[in-house]
Amino acid sequence: MTNQNGRFGIHGGQYIPETLMNAVIELERAYNYYKEDPDFNRELTGLFNDYAGRPSRLYFAEKMTKDLGGPKIYLKREDLNHTGAHKINNVLGQALLAKKMGKTRLIAETGAGQHGVATATAAALMGMECVVFMGEEDTIRQALNVYRMRLLGAEVIPVKSGTKTLKDAVSEAMREWTSRISDTHYCLGSVMGPHPFPTIVRDFQAVISKEIKQQLLDKEGRLPDAVLACVGGGSNAIGTFYHFINDPSVRLIGCEAAGRGIDTWETAATISTGKLGIFHGMKSYFCQDKYGQIAPVYSISAGLDYPGIGPEHAHLHDIGRAEYVPVTDEEAVNAFEYLAKTEGIIPAIESAHAVAHAMKLAKEMTKEQIMVITISGRGDKDCAAIARYRGEDLHE
């Protein structure tokens, strides 16, 4: 679905400083070579299966199904992966690729800390140096993940510029990459940024939908009617959608963080409130003001607190292939608590956005239908923040 210049319809591209152009060209060449290389693929599959614990389970949520009275609900358990989220899929791929390219140092941005932890993990595993940029605000919201990254040997740099959240962490990682390219790979955590990142990250995350398809064929002998995932930049969502894009009977639904509501300024729902723009290396939709200044977005979820969306999602939206819906903080927190009590699964607050929309959508679907929700990560990291949201005085 990628064109020659890394375009998805009108979206994507390579809007980056000249200093980085040879680096992304080199990355693209290396990726095109290694993705066809049997040794690389054997090694990566080995890491996926033996280290990360793939394939992840496709779990029939029977109690939730009964309780909601609608379609059969399956949960794709990316939360059971090593490091507790889907992020490890992309990171193992990129770290292995970087190593083959002779790079010895990984840098990364992180929002909730899941991608930072995954990158620090892969760096430890492969004996690489690791530096993670994290908005100062997020280092406070996700203090435990900061400690985990340090424990894994990474240096965590709190980013004090701008809104001190994910977008500023991305900007700072890009700045760092322009100053040190020869030994450093920028391990971007989502399907965003300049080409070839949206394609590389999507390909490494596509294992999610590849497995869902096979697992559901084994269990039910058919395709799902809808697949749902939360969307910030959109990596677990594109991973969930990818192998169903050419199956028009499967609804693809991305759940964006509406924060306090899409009619407020405190939102991060890009498709609902953003407009076309150019930022962080790509053309896509962004939350911005009329002069193109990027909006200071908000969500209870640090991982969805980003003012843009990956270019392939923007394209799937344009052509009407995928649907994007806003989910508020309150709805996500309710779903977080619901899944814990109903199925004994505490999802990441990011993933809870998808669960929340599934709870609404279930009412419109029939018992004969099947819905798959990707639980992109585990919710341990969010417990203290959700407790505080509910008025409890709990601190880590």
Next chain:
Amino acid sequence: MSKIQNAFKNGKAFIPFITCGDPDLATTAAVVRSAVAAGADLIELGIPFSDPTAEGPVIQAANLRALSGNVTTDSIFELVRELRKDITIPFVFMTYANVVFSYGSERFISTCKEIGIDGIILPDIPFEEKEEFLPLCTRYDVDLISMIAPTSKDRIAMIAKEATGFIYLVSSLGVTGVRSEITTDLASIVEVIRANTSVPCAIGFGISTPKQAAKMAGISNGAIVGSAIIKLLEAHGTDAPRHIGDYVKSMKDALLPL
């Protein structure tokens, strides 16, 4: 012919960069007038952007100061209209792609032509993406300035061949900001540029002292200075124009014997 060429007629060019609206537009106007009086050959006017990914901490802070004072693309157009009443040296805008794109690319670029902006520098538009704005820039006779970096290598000739106005040669890896030493072998990059175009080439990123400016202009056609000037604004605020005038004079004086 591009009006930007005029900046390179009086020997080596000195090109100061100023973030418009830092701390307010009246100060920006006074700084521009004072820099012109002190011998600046071309002025780079920065339109602030919320997330300037090619800038170091000094210019990032200037962008945020300007935006917190509610400066907008429209109020900066007004500033330029005002300055053009008495200033004739070339002006270029330096900003980010989204500022141009969100305004409406044609509306932005045609306004540049109308108010007397001679070129646009967009650090997030590399050669591969220049079609985004180049057809409009050509139509409205505004130069889209090409940048070449220490990592450009096999790309230098391709970029130089299609460059117009002037070439912005980035002295070092990384973002804008003062550097004590510039170690890139810039002379050999300039040699490749020269073999491919007669468009002038000015060096920027990291230059702050007259000695550095003389060295950089010595191997090219001029020196661009941003962060060192923004630091004067940071230190002196509305009183900065006088200090910046003195500074520009010391820099231009260093280039005169070359």
